[in-house]
Amino acid sequence: MSSHEQADVAVIGGGPAGLAAAAEAKAAGASRVLLLERDDRVGGILNQQVHDGFGTKVFNEALTGPEYAAIYEDRVNEREVETWLKTHVINVTKDRLITVHSDKGLRTIEAGSVVLSMGCRERTRGAIGTAGTRPAGVFTAGAVQNYMNVRNLAVGRKVVILGSGDIGLIMARRLKLEGAEVVCVAEILPQPSGIGANLVRCLEDFDIPLYLSTTVVEIHGKSRVTGVTLAEVGPKMGEKKGTRRFIECDTLLLSVGLIPENELTNKIGIITNPVTTGAVVDDSFRTSVPGIFSCGNVLQVHDVVDYATMESEKAGTAAAIWATTGKLPDADIKVSAGAGLRYVLPATISGTDAVDFTMRSWREEHDQSVIFKSGGEEVRRLRMPHMEPAGMIRVRVGKGRFRRIVNNELTVEVGA
Amino acid sequence: MNSTVICIVCPVSCPCEVEWTKEGGVTKVENNQCKLAFEYVEGELFDPRRMLTTSVPVDGGNWPLVSVKSHVPIPKDQMLNAMKAIGDLRAKAPIKVGDVIMPDFIGSGADLVATRNVAVA
Ligand SMILES: Cc1cc2nc3c(=O)[nH]c(=O)nc-3n(C[C@H](O)[C@H](O)[C@H](O)COP(=O)(O)OP(=O)(O)OC[C@H]3O[C@@H](n4cnc5c(N)ncnc54)[C@H](O)[C@@H]3O)c2cc1C
Ligand code: SF4
Numbered sequence: 001m002s003s004h005e006q007a008d009v010a011v012i013g014g015g016p017a018g019l020a021a022a023a024e025a026k027a028a029g030a031s032r033v034l035l036l037e038r039d040d041r042v043g044g045i046l047n048q049q050v051h052d053g054f055g056t057k058v059f060n061e062a063l064t065g066p067e068y069a070a071i072y073e074d075r076v077n078e079r080e081v082e083t084w085l086k087t088h089v090i091n092v093t094k095d096r097l098i099t100v101h102s103d104k105g106l107r108t109i110e111a112g113s114v115v116l117s118m119g120c121r122e123r124t125r126g127a128i129g130t131a132g133t134r135p136a137g138v139f140t141a142g143a144v145q146n147y148m149n150v151r152n153l154a155v156g157r158k159v160v161i162l163g164s165g166d167i168g169l170i171m172a173r174r175l176k177l178e179g180a181e182v183v184c185v186a187e188i189l190p191q192p193s194g195i196g197a198n199l200v201r202c203l204e205d206f207d208i209p210l211y212l213s214t215t216v217v218e219i220h221g222k223s224r225v226t227g228v229t230l231a232e233v234g235p236k237m238g239e240k241k242g243t244r245r246f247i248e249c250d251t252l253l254l255s256v257g258l259i260p261e262n263e264l265t266n267k268i269g270i271i272t273n274p275v276t277t278g279a280v281v282d283d284s285f286r287t288s289v290p291g292i293f294s295c296g297n298v299l300q301v302h303d304v305v306d307y308a309t310m311e312s313e314k315a316g317t318a319a320a321i322w323a324t325t326g327k328l329p330d331a332d333i334k335v336s337a338g339a340g341l342r343y344v345l346p347a348t349i350s351g352t353d354a355v356d357f358t359m360r361s362w363r364e365e366h367d368q369s370v371i372f373k374s375g376g377e378e379v380r381r382l383r384m385p386h387m388e389p390a391g392m393i394r395v396r397v398g399k400g401r402f403r404r405i406v407n408n409e410l411t412v413e414v415g416a
Numbered sequence: 417m418n419s420t421v422i423c424i425v426c427p428v429s430c431p432c433e434v435e436w437t438k439e440g441g442v443t444k445v446e447n448n449q450c451k452l453a454f455e456y457v458e459g460e461l462f463d464p465r466r467m468l469t470t471s472v473p474v475d476g477g478n479w480p481l482v483s484v485k486s487h488v489p490i491p492k493d494q495m496l497n498a499m500k501a502i503g504d505l506r507a508k509a510p511i512k513v514g515d516v517i518m519p520d521f522i523g524s525g526a527d528l529v530a531t532r533n534v535a536v537a
Contacts, residue, residue, distance in 0.1 A: 038458040050483035050531065052467045056426035056452055064469055066483050066532035070513055149471050166427075176468060177499050196422045196429030201466060205492065303427040380490050385447040 003107050007034040007082075008323040010098055010111035011316070012089045012264065014309075015044020017296020019072035020309045021133035021316030025115070026079040028320035033081045034109060036100060037086040042076070043069035043117050044303070045297075048142070048149045051170055053197065057306035068305060092268050096291050112323030115315055116265055116279070116287070116294040120258035120301060122167070137225030141167040141255035148174060157253025160228050161185040162216045164192040164199075166303070168255020173202035182208050183249055186230055188215040188237065191364065193257070195303055195390050211403070216252065217244065225250055260298045268292065274345040276300045282331035283349040285315035286322075293319045300345055300358060300392070307358065307394055329353075333408045338373075340365070340414025349410070351402035357395050361387040361414055370395050371415045375406035387414070421460050432457055462470040465489035469500050469531070472517055477509030477534040486518050486526040498522045509536045 008030035011022040014037030022035040041047065046054070049065030056062055062073075076083065091099040098109040122142040137156060145167060147153040157180050161168045164187040172182045185203065190213050192199055203210055211230065217239060220227040232243035260278050271280045271288040279287040279294040287294050295308070295315035302308040304367065322328055329350035337359065339342040344359040359370070365387040372379040380401050387393060417437065423430045432453050435444035442458050459465050467489050471481040490498055498521065507517050511534040518528040 039422075050471060050485075051469045052485060053424075053426045056428070056450060060452070062425050062452065062467075064483060064485055064531040067513055070533060149483065150479070150481065152471070152473055174470075177468075177495065179499070195427045196431070197424035197427055200422055201424045205466065205495075339517070391428065 003104075004107045005034075005107060006111075007032045007109055008112045009115065009316070009319045010034045010036060010109055010113075011115040011117060011319075012036050012092070012097075013044065013082065013117040013119055013296070013298070014039070014042035014085075014100070015119045015296060016046055016069060016072060016297070016305050017119065017308050017312040018042070018044070018115070019069070019076050020312035021115045021117055021293075021295055021319065022081040022083075023072065023075045023079050024313040024316035025113075025320040025323075026081050028317040029324050030112070030320035034111070034284075035076060035081050036087045036089050036098075037083065037085050040086050042073050042083060042085070042278070045142075048145045049170075050149045051200060057304065058309060063108045065305075072309070089264065092264050092292075094268060094289050097379060104133055112291065113319035114292045115312075116262040116292065116298055116321050117296045117312060117315075118264065118298045120260050120297040122254075123256045123259055124254065135219065135221040135223055135225050135303045137221065138249055138254070141165070141171045141253045144253055145171055145174070148178070154178070155180075156225075156249070157181065158183060158249045158251045159253060160216070160247055161253045161255055162228075163187060163255035163257065164189075164194050164210060165255040165257050165344050166194040166198050168253060169194040169198035169202040171255070172208050172254060173206060176206045176208065182206070183210045183247055184207065184211055184230075186211045186214040188213065188233055190235075191389075193390055196280045196388075220246075221253060225252055228252055258297070258301050260301065262298060265294065265298070269293075273343060273345075273347070276345070280347045281345065283346045283353070283355045284318035284322075284328045285311065285346070286318065286328065286331070291322055294320075300343075303390065303392055307392065310356065311358070333402070333410055335410045335412065338411040338413030341412060342369070344412045349402070352399065352407060354396055354398045357397060357412060359393050359395075359412060360389055360391075361393065362389065364388040365414060368414050368416060371413050372397060372401070373411045373413065374404060374409060377404065377406075379404045379410065419461065421457050423448060424454045425455050425456050434461070434462055459489070464492040466492050466495060468495060468526075468528075470499065470502070472502065472505050472507050472528075473509065474507050474509050474534050476509070476536055477507075478537045479532070479534050482507050482511050482517070482534045483531045484528050485492050485531050486521075487516075487529045488526050490522060490526050494522055494524065502528060507534075509534045
C-alpha cells in the first residue's frame with residue numbers, strides 16, 4: 001500500500017525540538033503540520049532522562065525530562081498538529097518530497113517546508129576501537145538508561161564506565177542508587193566531558209572515582225565481561241608504559257559522546273559545518289536548500305533543552321512563514337568563529353532582528369569576554385565569568401547593534 | 417566566609433561565588449545566571465539536599481515503569497535509604513503527572529510523585 005499526502009510543514013523527529021517547531025509552525029499560520037516520529041511516543045531522549053534539571057530557562061523551575069516533554073506534547077495536541085508515530089522517514093529530496101515507512105507501508109509527503117529535528121545518537125564501541133574479546137556486558141550508557149528507565153531491565157552488579165559524558169555520569173548515580181557497585185569512571189581526556197552539575201551530584205555525592213587521562217585498553221571475559229584493563233595516556237593519547245591495571249567488573253558502560261543524526265541532511269546534499277557536523281544555517285534556521293530548516297540536537301548538541309526549544313520555535317515559525325508566503329529576510333551578513341571558539345551559529349544573519357548566537361569555547365576560561373567585531377571594531381561584548389567546552393554559550397545581540405556592521409562580516413571571539 | 421558552590425539545579429552548572437557566615441547565613445551570591453541558585457546554595461551550605469528521581473514498576477500500564485521524583489529535595493545522606501524505602505513499591509495505571517505514588521516516603525515531608533502519564537494498557 002502506498003499513499004501520497006500534502007502538508008504545509010513536515011517536522012522530522014518528535015523530540016523536544018520537533019515538538020516545539022511543530023507547535024510554533026501551527027501558531028504561525030501553517031494549516032497542516034505533520035510531526036513524524038519513528039518511535040511509538042514523542043518526547044525523544046527526554047523519555048529516558050528521568051532526572052531533574054529541564055526547564056530552568058523557560059519555566060524558571062527544574063522539571064524532569066518526561067514532565068518537560070509532556071508540556072510540549074499537550075501543546076502540540078491542543079494546536080492540532082498531526083502526529084504520526086512509528087513513522088520512520090527514510091528519504092527527503094531537495095524538492096521536499098518525503099518518503100516514510102510505517103506499519104501503513106510506504107507513504108510520500110509533499111511538504112511546503114521541512115524541519116529536520118532528528119536529534120543525536122550515541123557513539124558506540126565500534127567508534128572507539130577497544131581491543132580484546134567481545135563478551136556480553138558491554139553497553140552504551142544510553143542503551144542501559146533506556147533499559148532501566150523505560151523498559152525495566154537490569155544490567156550488571158559491578159560496573160566500570162568509560163567516558164565522562166553526561167549519560168555515563170547520570171547512569172553512574174542511577175546504578176549506584178539501584179544497589180550496583182560503580183567502580184570508577186575512566187576518561188581519556190585530561191578534563192571531564194560532562195557538565196559540572198553531574199560531576200557533583202553523580203560522582204562526588206557517591207564517592208565514585210573519576211580517572212582522567214585514562215582509558216580501557218582491554219576487555220576481558222569469554223561469554224560475559226570479567227574485567228577491564230585500564231591504562232594512563234600521555235598528552236598525545238599514547239599509552240603510558242607501566243600504568244596498566246586490571247579492574248574486576250561484570251559490566252562496561254560506554255559514554256563516549258553523541259553524534260547528530262545527519263544521514264538525511266547529508267543525503268539531501270545540505271551543506272554542513274565540519275565542526276558541529278550539522279547543517280550550516282542562517283538566523284531563520286534555513287539550511288542551504290530552500291524550504292529545509294534544521295534545529296535541536298541534529299543541528300548542534302545542546303546541553304540545555306530550553307535552548308533547543310527556543311531555537312526550534314524560531315525554526316518552526318520560519319518554516320511556516322516560508323511555506324505560506326515564500327519569503328524570509330535575506331541573510332547576507334557572514335558570521336565566523338574567531339580566537340578561542342570552536343564554532344558559532346548561525347553562519348549568516350539578516351540583521352533585521354535580534355539574534356541568539358550559540359557557540360562553544362575550545363578551553364576552560366575564567367573572567368573572559370565574548371566579543372563581536374566587524375571591520376576590526378567592537379559591536380558587542382559580554383563578560384563571561386566561566387566558560388568550558390562542555391557548556392554551550394548563548395548570547396543575544398539586539399538588532400540595533402547590527403547597524404555597526406561593515407562589509408557584511410561579523411566575527412565572534414573570546415578575549416580579555 | 418567565601419566559598420565556590422557549583423549550582424546543580426540545571427546543566428548550566430553556574431560556579432557561584434558565595435559569601436556566608438554560620439550565624440547570618442548566605443549574604444551574597446555571584447556568578448549565578450538565575451535566582452534558582454539562592455535556595456540551592458543556602459541548602460548546600462547548611463542542609464544539603466537532593467532531588468530523588470527514579471522509576472517505579474507499573475501494573476496494567478502502557479509503560480512498564482512510571483518515572484517519579486521527590487516533590488521537594490530530600491536530605492542528601494538519605495538517598496540510599498530512600499531507595500530502600502521504595503524498593504518493593506508498585507503503582508497501578510492509570511497515572512497522571514503529579515499523582516502521589518507514596519506520601520511522605522521517608523518521613524522528611526517529601527512525597528513521591530509521578531513525572532509521566534501512564535495509560536491503562
Ligand atoms: C544524558 C543527557 C542528559 C541531559 N540532561 C539535561 C538536563 O538535565 N537539562 C536540560 O535542560 N537538558 C538536558 N539534556 C539535553 C536535552 O536532552 C536535549 O537538548 C534535547 O533532548 C534535544 O532534543 P532533540 O529534539 O533535538 O533530540 P531528541 O530528544 O534526540 O529527539 C529526536 C527525535 O527524532 C526521532 N528521529 C530521528 N530520526 C528520525 C527519522 N529518520 N524519522 C523519524 N523520527 C526520527 C527520534 O526517534 C527522536 O524521538 C540532556 C541530554 C543528555 C543526552
Ligand atoms: S543558577 Fe540557574 S542557570 Fe545557573 S545552574 Fe543554577 S539553575 Fe542553572
